[in-house]
Amino acid sequence: MKEKTKPNRILVINPIVSDRFEEFDRNFFNRNAYPLFEVKVANLTYGPASIESYYDDSLAAPFVVQKILDAEKKGFNASIINCFMDPGLDAAREAVSIPVVGAGESAICLALMVGDKFSIIDPGPAKYVSRNPTKQVRGIGVESRFASSRGVGIPVLEIDRDLDATTRRISDEALKAVKEDGADTVVLGCTGFAGLAPKVQAIIETPVIDPALAALKTAETLCQLNVHQSKIAYPKPPEKLRKIQFLQ
Amino acid sequence: MKEKTKPNRILVINPIVSDRFEEFDRNFFNRNAYPLFEVKVANLTYGPASIESYYDDSLAAPFVVQKILDAEKKGFNASIINCFMDPGLDAAREAVSIPVVGAGESAICLALMVGDKFSIIDPGPAKYVSRNPTKQVRGIGVESRFASSRGVGIPVLEIDRDLDATTRRISDEALKAVKEDGADTVVLGCTGFAGLAPKVQAIIETPVIDPALAALKTAETLCQLNVHQSKIAYPKPPEKLRKIQFLQ
Amino acid sequence: MKEKTKPNRILVINPIVSDRFEEFDRNFFNRNAYPLFEVKVANLTYGPASIESYYDDSLAAPFVVQKILDAEKKGFNASIINCFMDPGLDAAREAVSIPVVGAGESAICLALMVGDKFSIIDPGPAKYVSRNPTKQVRGIGVESRFASSRGVGIPVLEIDRDLDATTRRISDEALKAVKEDGADTVVLGCTGFAGLAPKVQAIIETPVIDPALAALKTAETLCQLNVHQSKIAYPKPPEKLRKIQFLQ
Amino acid sequence: MKEKTKPNRILVINPIVSDRFEEFDRNFFNRNAYPLFEVKVANLTYGPASIESYYDDSLAAPFVVQKILDAEKKGFNASIINCFMDPGLDAAREAVSIPVVGAGESAICLALMVGDKFSIIDPGPAKYVSRNPTKQVRGIGVESRFASSRGVGIPVLEIDRDLDATTRRISDEALKAVKEDGADTVVLGCTGFAGLAPKVQAIIETPVIDPALAALKTAETLCQLNVHQSKIAYPKPPEKLRKIQFLQ
Amino acid sequence: MKEKTKPNRILVINPIVSDRFEEFDRNFFNRNAYPLFEVKVANLTYGPASIESYYDDSLAAPFVVQKILDAEKKGFNASIINCFMDPGLDAAREAVSIPVVGAGESAICLALMVGDKFSIIDPGPAKYVSRNPTKQVRGIGVESRFASSRGVGIPVLEIDRDLDATTRRISDEALKAVKEDGADTVVLGCTGFAGLAPKVQAIIETPVIDPALAALKTAETLCQLNVHQSKIAYPKPPEKLRKIQFLQ
C-alpha cells in the first residue's frame, strides 16, 4: 500500500436528482478517505429527489447502474451506492468488474463485528418500530443478529433543516432500541445522516455506525485487497437488446 | 362470487420490450382464468428484451411500476408481474392499492403446500447447480424448504425455438434435482416456460409448478377475497420530485 | 378452464362431530367458489366437538383421513381440512392422490404475499400473546415472517354467540398485533371465524386473511393446475394391518 | 435419589397392534433402567401394525394418548412413546401431567450434545437420501445441526428377520452419511432398531444413538428432577364432547 | 445397568479457584446421582473466583481442560463442567475420549423437551432483558425456541448470601419471562443456583431446569449408553509444542 503512488479513484453515487448533498459529501468522503484514495461524488440526472421507499429505489436503480457502467469506463477503481437501501447494488455488481459497495450492506456487515444485536434507526415514520428482520436483513441472512428497526419521522430532505433536532430524535430512538429492543449496536439507516454518528454515539454511549463511512472503508478495502465481486455470483449480463433511453 | 356479474380485470405485464409472447400469453392466461376474470397482456416500451439478471431486473422495474400505476388508473383490479424475478414487485405494491402479484413469489409460496422441498429449474447456465438458498428465497424467508436451483442453459429468447428440446432439458435437470438434491417438488423458474409444466410433470412424475399460472391464481384469489397488499408493509410513497421521463 | 364443463367437486371436512356449521359452511364455500367448482361439506361421526388443542387435533385426524379416503373413492377432485390446526393434513396427503389442503397452511402461505410480517389471531385464551413462532409456523419454515400469535379468549363453540362481540375482540387483538408486535398482515387463526375477515379488515384497515377461503382458493388452484401433493414427499403408505374400527 | 425407596413406574407404549416386540422391549428397557425405575410395556389394541408414515402416525396417535391418560390414572410416573415419529406426543403432553417423552425428540436432543451434525438412519426406502431438514427436525428447530436422512430400505416388520443384515445396512448408510453428508453423529431413526446401536457404533466408530434408550433416560431424568411438561405450552384441554369409541 | 456392579465415576469441575461450593456440590451431586454413579467434585487451583463473562470463561478454560485430561488418566468415566457458560467444553471434548458434559448445553437441550419456548434467568445485571438469542443459543442452533434472557442482578459470589431473596428475584424475573416474553419453560442460567429450581418451580408453577442436574443426568446417560463425543466433530489434537505451565 505504502509503495503505491497512483491513487485509487472511487465514485460515490448519490442516487438522487439533486446536487444539494454534493459538496458536503465530496468534503465528507475525501476528508475520511485514506491518503491514496480520491473520491468523486455524482448525482443522478433522472431519478427521485430522495429514496424512502422501494418505489424510489426502483426508480433510481437503472440510473445508478448506468453511472457505474460509466465510472468503470472512465477508469474509476470502485463505486459506492450512497443510500442505505442499496438501489441497484446487485445489478451494478453484474454490470461491471470494479467493486460496487452498498451503504446499507456495509453498515450491517460492520455492525456484526461491533456487538451482538443491532438496531437500524432510519428516517421512516415516527413511532415506527419493528422487531422483525426487514427484507434487506433477511436478504443478507443475518436475522438472528437483528434487534429492531425504528423510524425517527423526519423525511430525508428535511434531515438537515435542524441537525441538532435530528440528532436528538435519532438518539431518542436509539436509546429506546437499546432499552426496549435489546440492541447493543446502532446502525444509522440513512446516508443522509452522514456525519451524525459521532454525535449520537456521544449521547447514547453505544457504538453508532455511519453507513456512508462503512461503505467508503469497504470500498477502500476491496480496492486494496484487489477483491472484486464474484463473477459467479454476479455474472456479466449477456449482450441483448435493452431499449432504454438514458438521458444523463 | 357466483353472483358477481362484472368481471375483474387483471393486467399481466410482460416486463420486456417485445410483443412476441403477447398473443400466446393473452390466450394462455385467458384460457386459464376463471370465468369472471378478464386478462389483458402488456409489454414494455422501454426495458430489456428479456430478464436474466439483476441488471435486466433493475432496467425493467421502473417501467413495470409505471405500467401498474397506469393499470390502477384505468380500473384494473389486479396486476401480475409476469417474470420469475419479480421485477418491481415491492415498488409496485407501494405505488398502487390494487393487488400486485409476482410470478416467482407466487410459485414458491404454492410449492410450500405441495411438497416438503422444492427445486427451481431456470433458464440459467447449463450445469449450474446451487444447494444454497438464493437471495429471492432468503427474502421470502423459506430457506429450510429449498432444495436447489438448477439451470438448463437455454437463453430466455431461445426457449421456444424447440419446445420439445426445452422440455427435455427441464425434465433432465428436474430429475437430477429429485435424485441428487432431495427435491420433491419442482418450480419452473421462468415465465417463459409457461405451458410446459404439464409436459414436464408427465415425464418426471413429480409436481411441477408454472409460475405464470401460480401468479394468475394468486391474483384471482386476492381480487375475490378483497385482500390487497398491506399498506403498513407497503405504504404509499409520499409525493416529491421524481424526475423521470417515461416514454411509453 | 373456461372450456371445461364438468365441475370439480371439493369436499370440505369440518373435523368435528357436529353439523351446526354445516349449512353455514355449505353456503359460505359455494358462494365463494368459482363457477366450475361444487363444494360439499361433511362433519365427523366420531371425534371432538371442536379443535382447540393438539389433543383434539389427534382425536380428529384419523377420522379426517378416513373421510378423505372416502372422498377420493367417491370421485371428489380435492379435499379441504377446514380447521386452522390442519389435523391429519400430512397423513391424508399420503393416503390419497387428490389434493388435500389445510386451512392454516393455506392462510399462512397467502399471508406471505400480502405483507411482510403476519400475526395469527385465534380463539385461544385471552391475553395470550407470543412473539415466538409456533410449531406450525416452524414446520412450514417461515419463522422470520411471523410477528405474533394472540388469543381472543372465546371458545370455538361460542364464537357465533355474539358475532359482533367476536369481531370486536378479534379487531382489538389484531390492532395490538399491528401496534405492539410489528404485524402488517393478520391471519385469522380459526375457521370458526369464517366470514368475519371483511368486517375485521374494515375496522383495522389492514389485510385480514380468512383461512377457510384461503383453503378454498388453494384447492381450486391445485385442481385447475392439476398439481397434486408430491408423492415423493407424501408416498402412499404400503398395505399392512391397520386394526381400526371406523364407525362413520 | 439414593434415599428414595418407592420406584418410579414408567409406561412404554409401543404404538402398534402387536405384542411381538413386547417381551423384547420389557427386557430391554428394564435391563437399561436405573434401579429405582420399573418399566412396563404396552401395545395398542387398535392402530397400525407399524408406523412408517404420517398416516400410521395419525392412526396410532389417539390410542397412544388414551393409553397415557390411562397410565396417569393408574399411577405411572412417566410415559414413553416408543416410536421415532413421536405419534401423539404433543397431544399426550396436553392430556396428562406426568412427563411424556418421545423417542425421536429425545434422540435428536441427545445428539446435539454428542457432535456437531447428525444424520438420521431410518427403515425408509433404500437409496433415500435427503440433506434437507425433515418437518420433525424443523419442528424441534435444529435445522442447522442436521446433516441428512437416509433410508435402509427394510420395512419395520422385517427389521428382525436378519438382524446382522439390518446392522450391516444401517452401518453402510451411516458410513455414507459420515463420508458424503458431513455427519459426525448417527441417530437411529426407528425404535425397531433397539439394541443395534452398540453394534453399529463398533462398525462405524462414530457415536450412534438408540432412540428408545434416549427416551428412557429422558423419562428417568424428568421423573427424578420432577420436571413435567410445561402446562403453558401444553395446557390441559378443556372438557367438551369428544365422541370417540375407544375399544381397548 | 442393573447387572453392573462397578460404579461409574464422574468428575464435576467447578471452574473456579475456591472450594466454597465443594462440599455443597459433593452432597448435591451424590444425592442426585443414580446408585451406580459416584461423583467427585474438584475446583481449579488457578483461574477466576467465579465465571460471569467471556473473560472469566477464557481464563478458566485451559485449567478446566487440564483437569479433565487428568480425570481421564485417573479413570473417571465422565466429566461435567459445572458452569452455565460451558468453559472449555469443546476443547475438553477434543482432548479426551470420556464424555464431557456442559451444564448450559445440557439444560438448554433438556428444555427443548419440556416446553416450546425457554427463557434463561441468570445472575447478570438487574433489568437486563434480551429477546435475541445469545451466542451460546446460536451456537447450539436453537434460536427459534429461545424466548429471552433475563438477569437478576446478583453477583455469583453473593447468590448464597440470602437464598430466599435470590429465589424471589429469580422467580420475579421468571414470571416476567412467562408473562412478557412468551416463555413457557425456565432454564436457570447459573450452576450457582443449584438446588433452587424446585423452589422457583413451586412459586411460578412453570417448569424450571437446574443446569447442574441436567448435566449430571446427561453424563450418566452418556456413560450408560456408552456414547462418547464424536471424534469426527472433536478430533484428538495432534501432539505438538504447547508451552504452558500448569501449576495445579
Added chain:
Amino acid sequence: MKEKTKPNRILVINPIVSDRFEEFDRNFFNRNAYPLFEVKVANLTYGPASIESYYDDSLAAPFVVQKILDAEKKGFNASIINCFMDPGLDAAREAVSIPVVGAGESAICLALMVGDKFSIIDPGPAKYVSRNPTKQVRGIGVESRFASSRGVGIPVLEIDRDLDATTRRISDEALKAVKEDGADTVVLGCTGFAGLAPKVQAIIETPVIDPALAALKTAETLCQLNVHQSKIAYPKPPEKLRKIQFLQ
C-alpha cells in the same frame, strides 16, 4: 483522516509461542497498512505452537487477552487476533475498550459483500468436506450464506515448507468448493495462508479473502471511525479474584 498526523498503532497478536512468522507478518501487515497506521506484531510466551483445534484455541485465549490488556495500557489503538479461530475474541472485547478484531470473523463478514455463498478452505485434514455451517458460522449467524468447509491436509506449521504446493492444494479444494458445493467466494481459513490469496485468486478466477488482511482493514476502519466494541454486548468484567500466574 488526511489531517491526522499521529499514527494509529495496531498490535497484531500471533497467538502462538513462536516468532517464526513474526518478521514475515511485521512486513506483511505494515506493507498493507494505510499510511497513518503502524503495526507491531507480538507472539505469546506461553501457549500452543499453532492453533488447529478448540484445544489450542482454549490454551491460547487467556494469553491473548493478557497481551491485549497490555496493549491497551501501552497505548495501542486497536488489536488484531491473528488466527482464523479468533481465540479470546469475545473475552478481549470485554477486557479492553480499544477495538479487538478477529481474523475469522472479519474475513467471513467481508465475504458477505463479495458474493452470495462462501466456502472456507483451511489447513484441516485432507478430504475433509462439510456442507453444514460450523459453530463459528452459526455464532456469527450467517448459516444461509455458507457453502462448505474444506481442508487441505497441511498442518499449520508445514504451510510454508512448500508454498507453491500449498497454493496448489488450496486452489484444488477451492475449485471443488465452487464446482461441487456451490461457493462463489473463497475465504482462506487460516492466517498462516497470509499472502497466498492473490495467487489462489489468479488460479481459480474467483474472489479469495485473506483473513489477516480482512482483520487489518477492519481494525483500521474501527480506529478511524472511532467505533469500538459495544460495552453493552461486551461489558467490562467486574474486579474480583482471578488467580492466574501470567509469565510473559
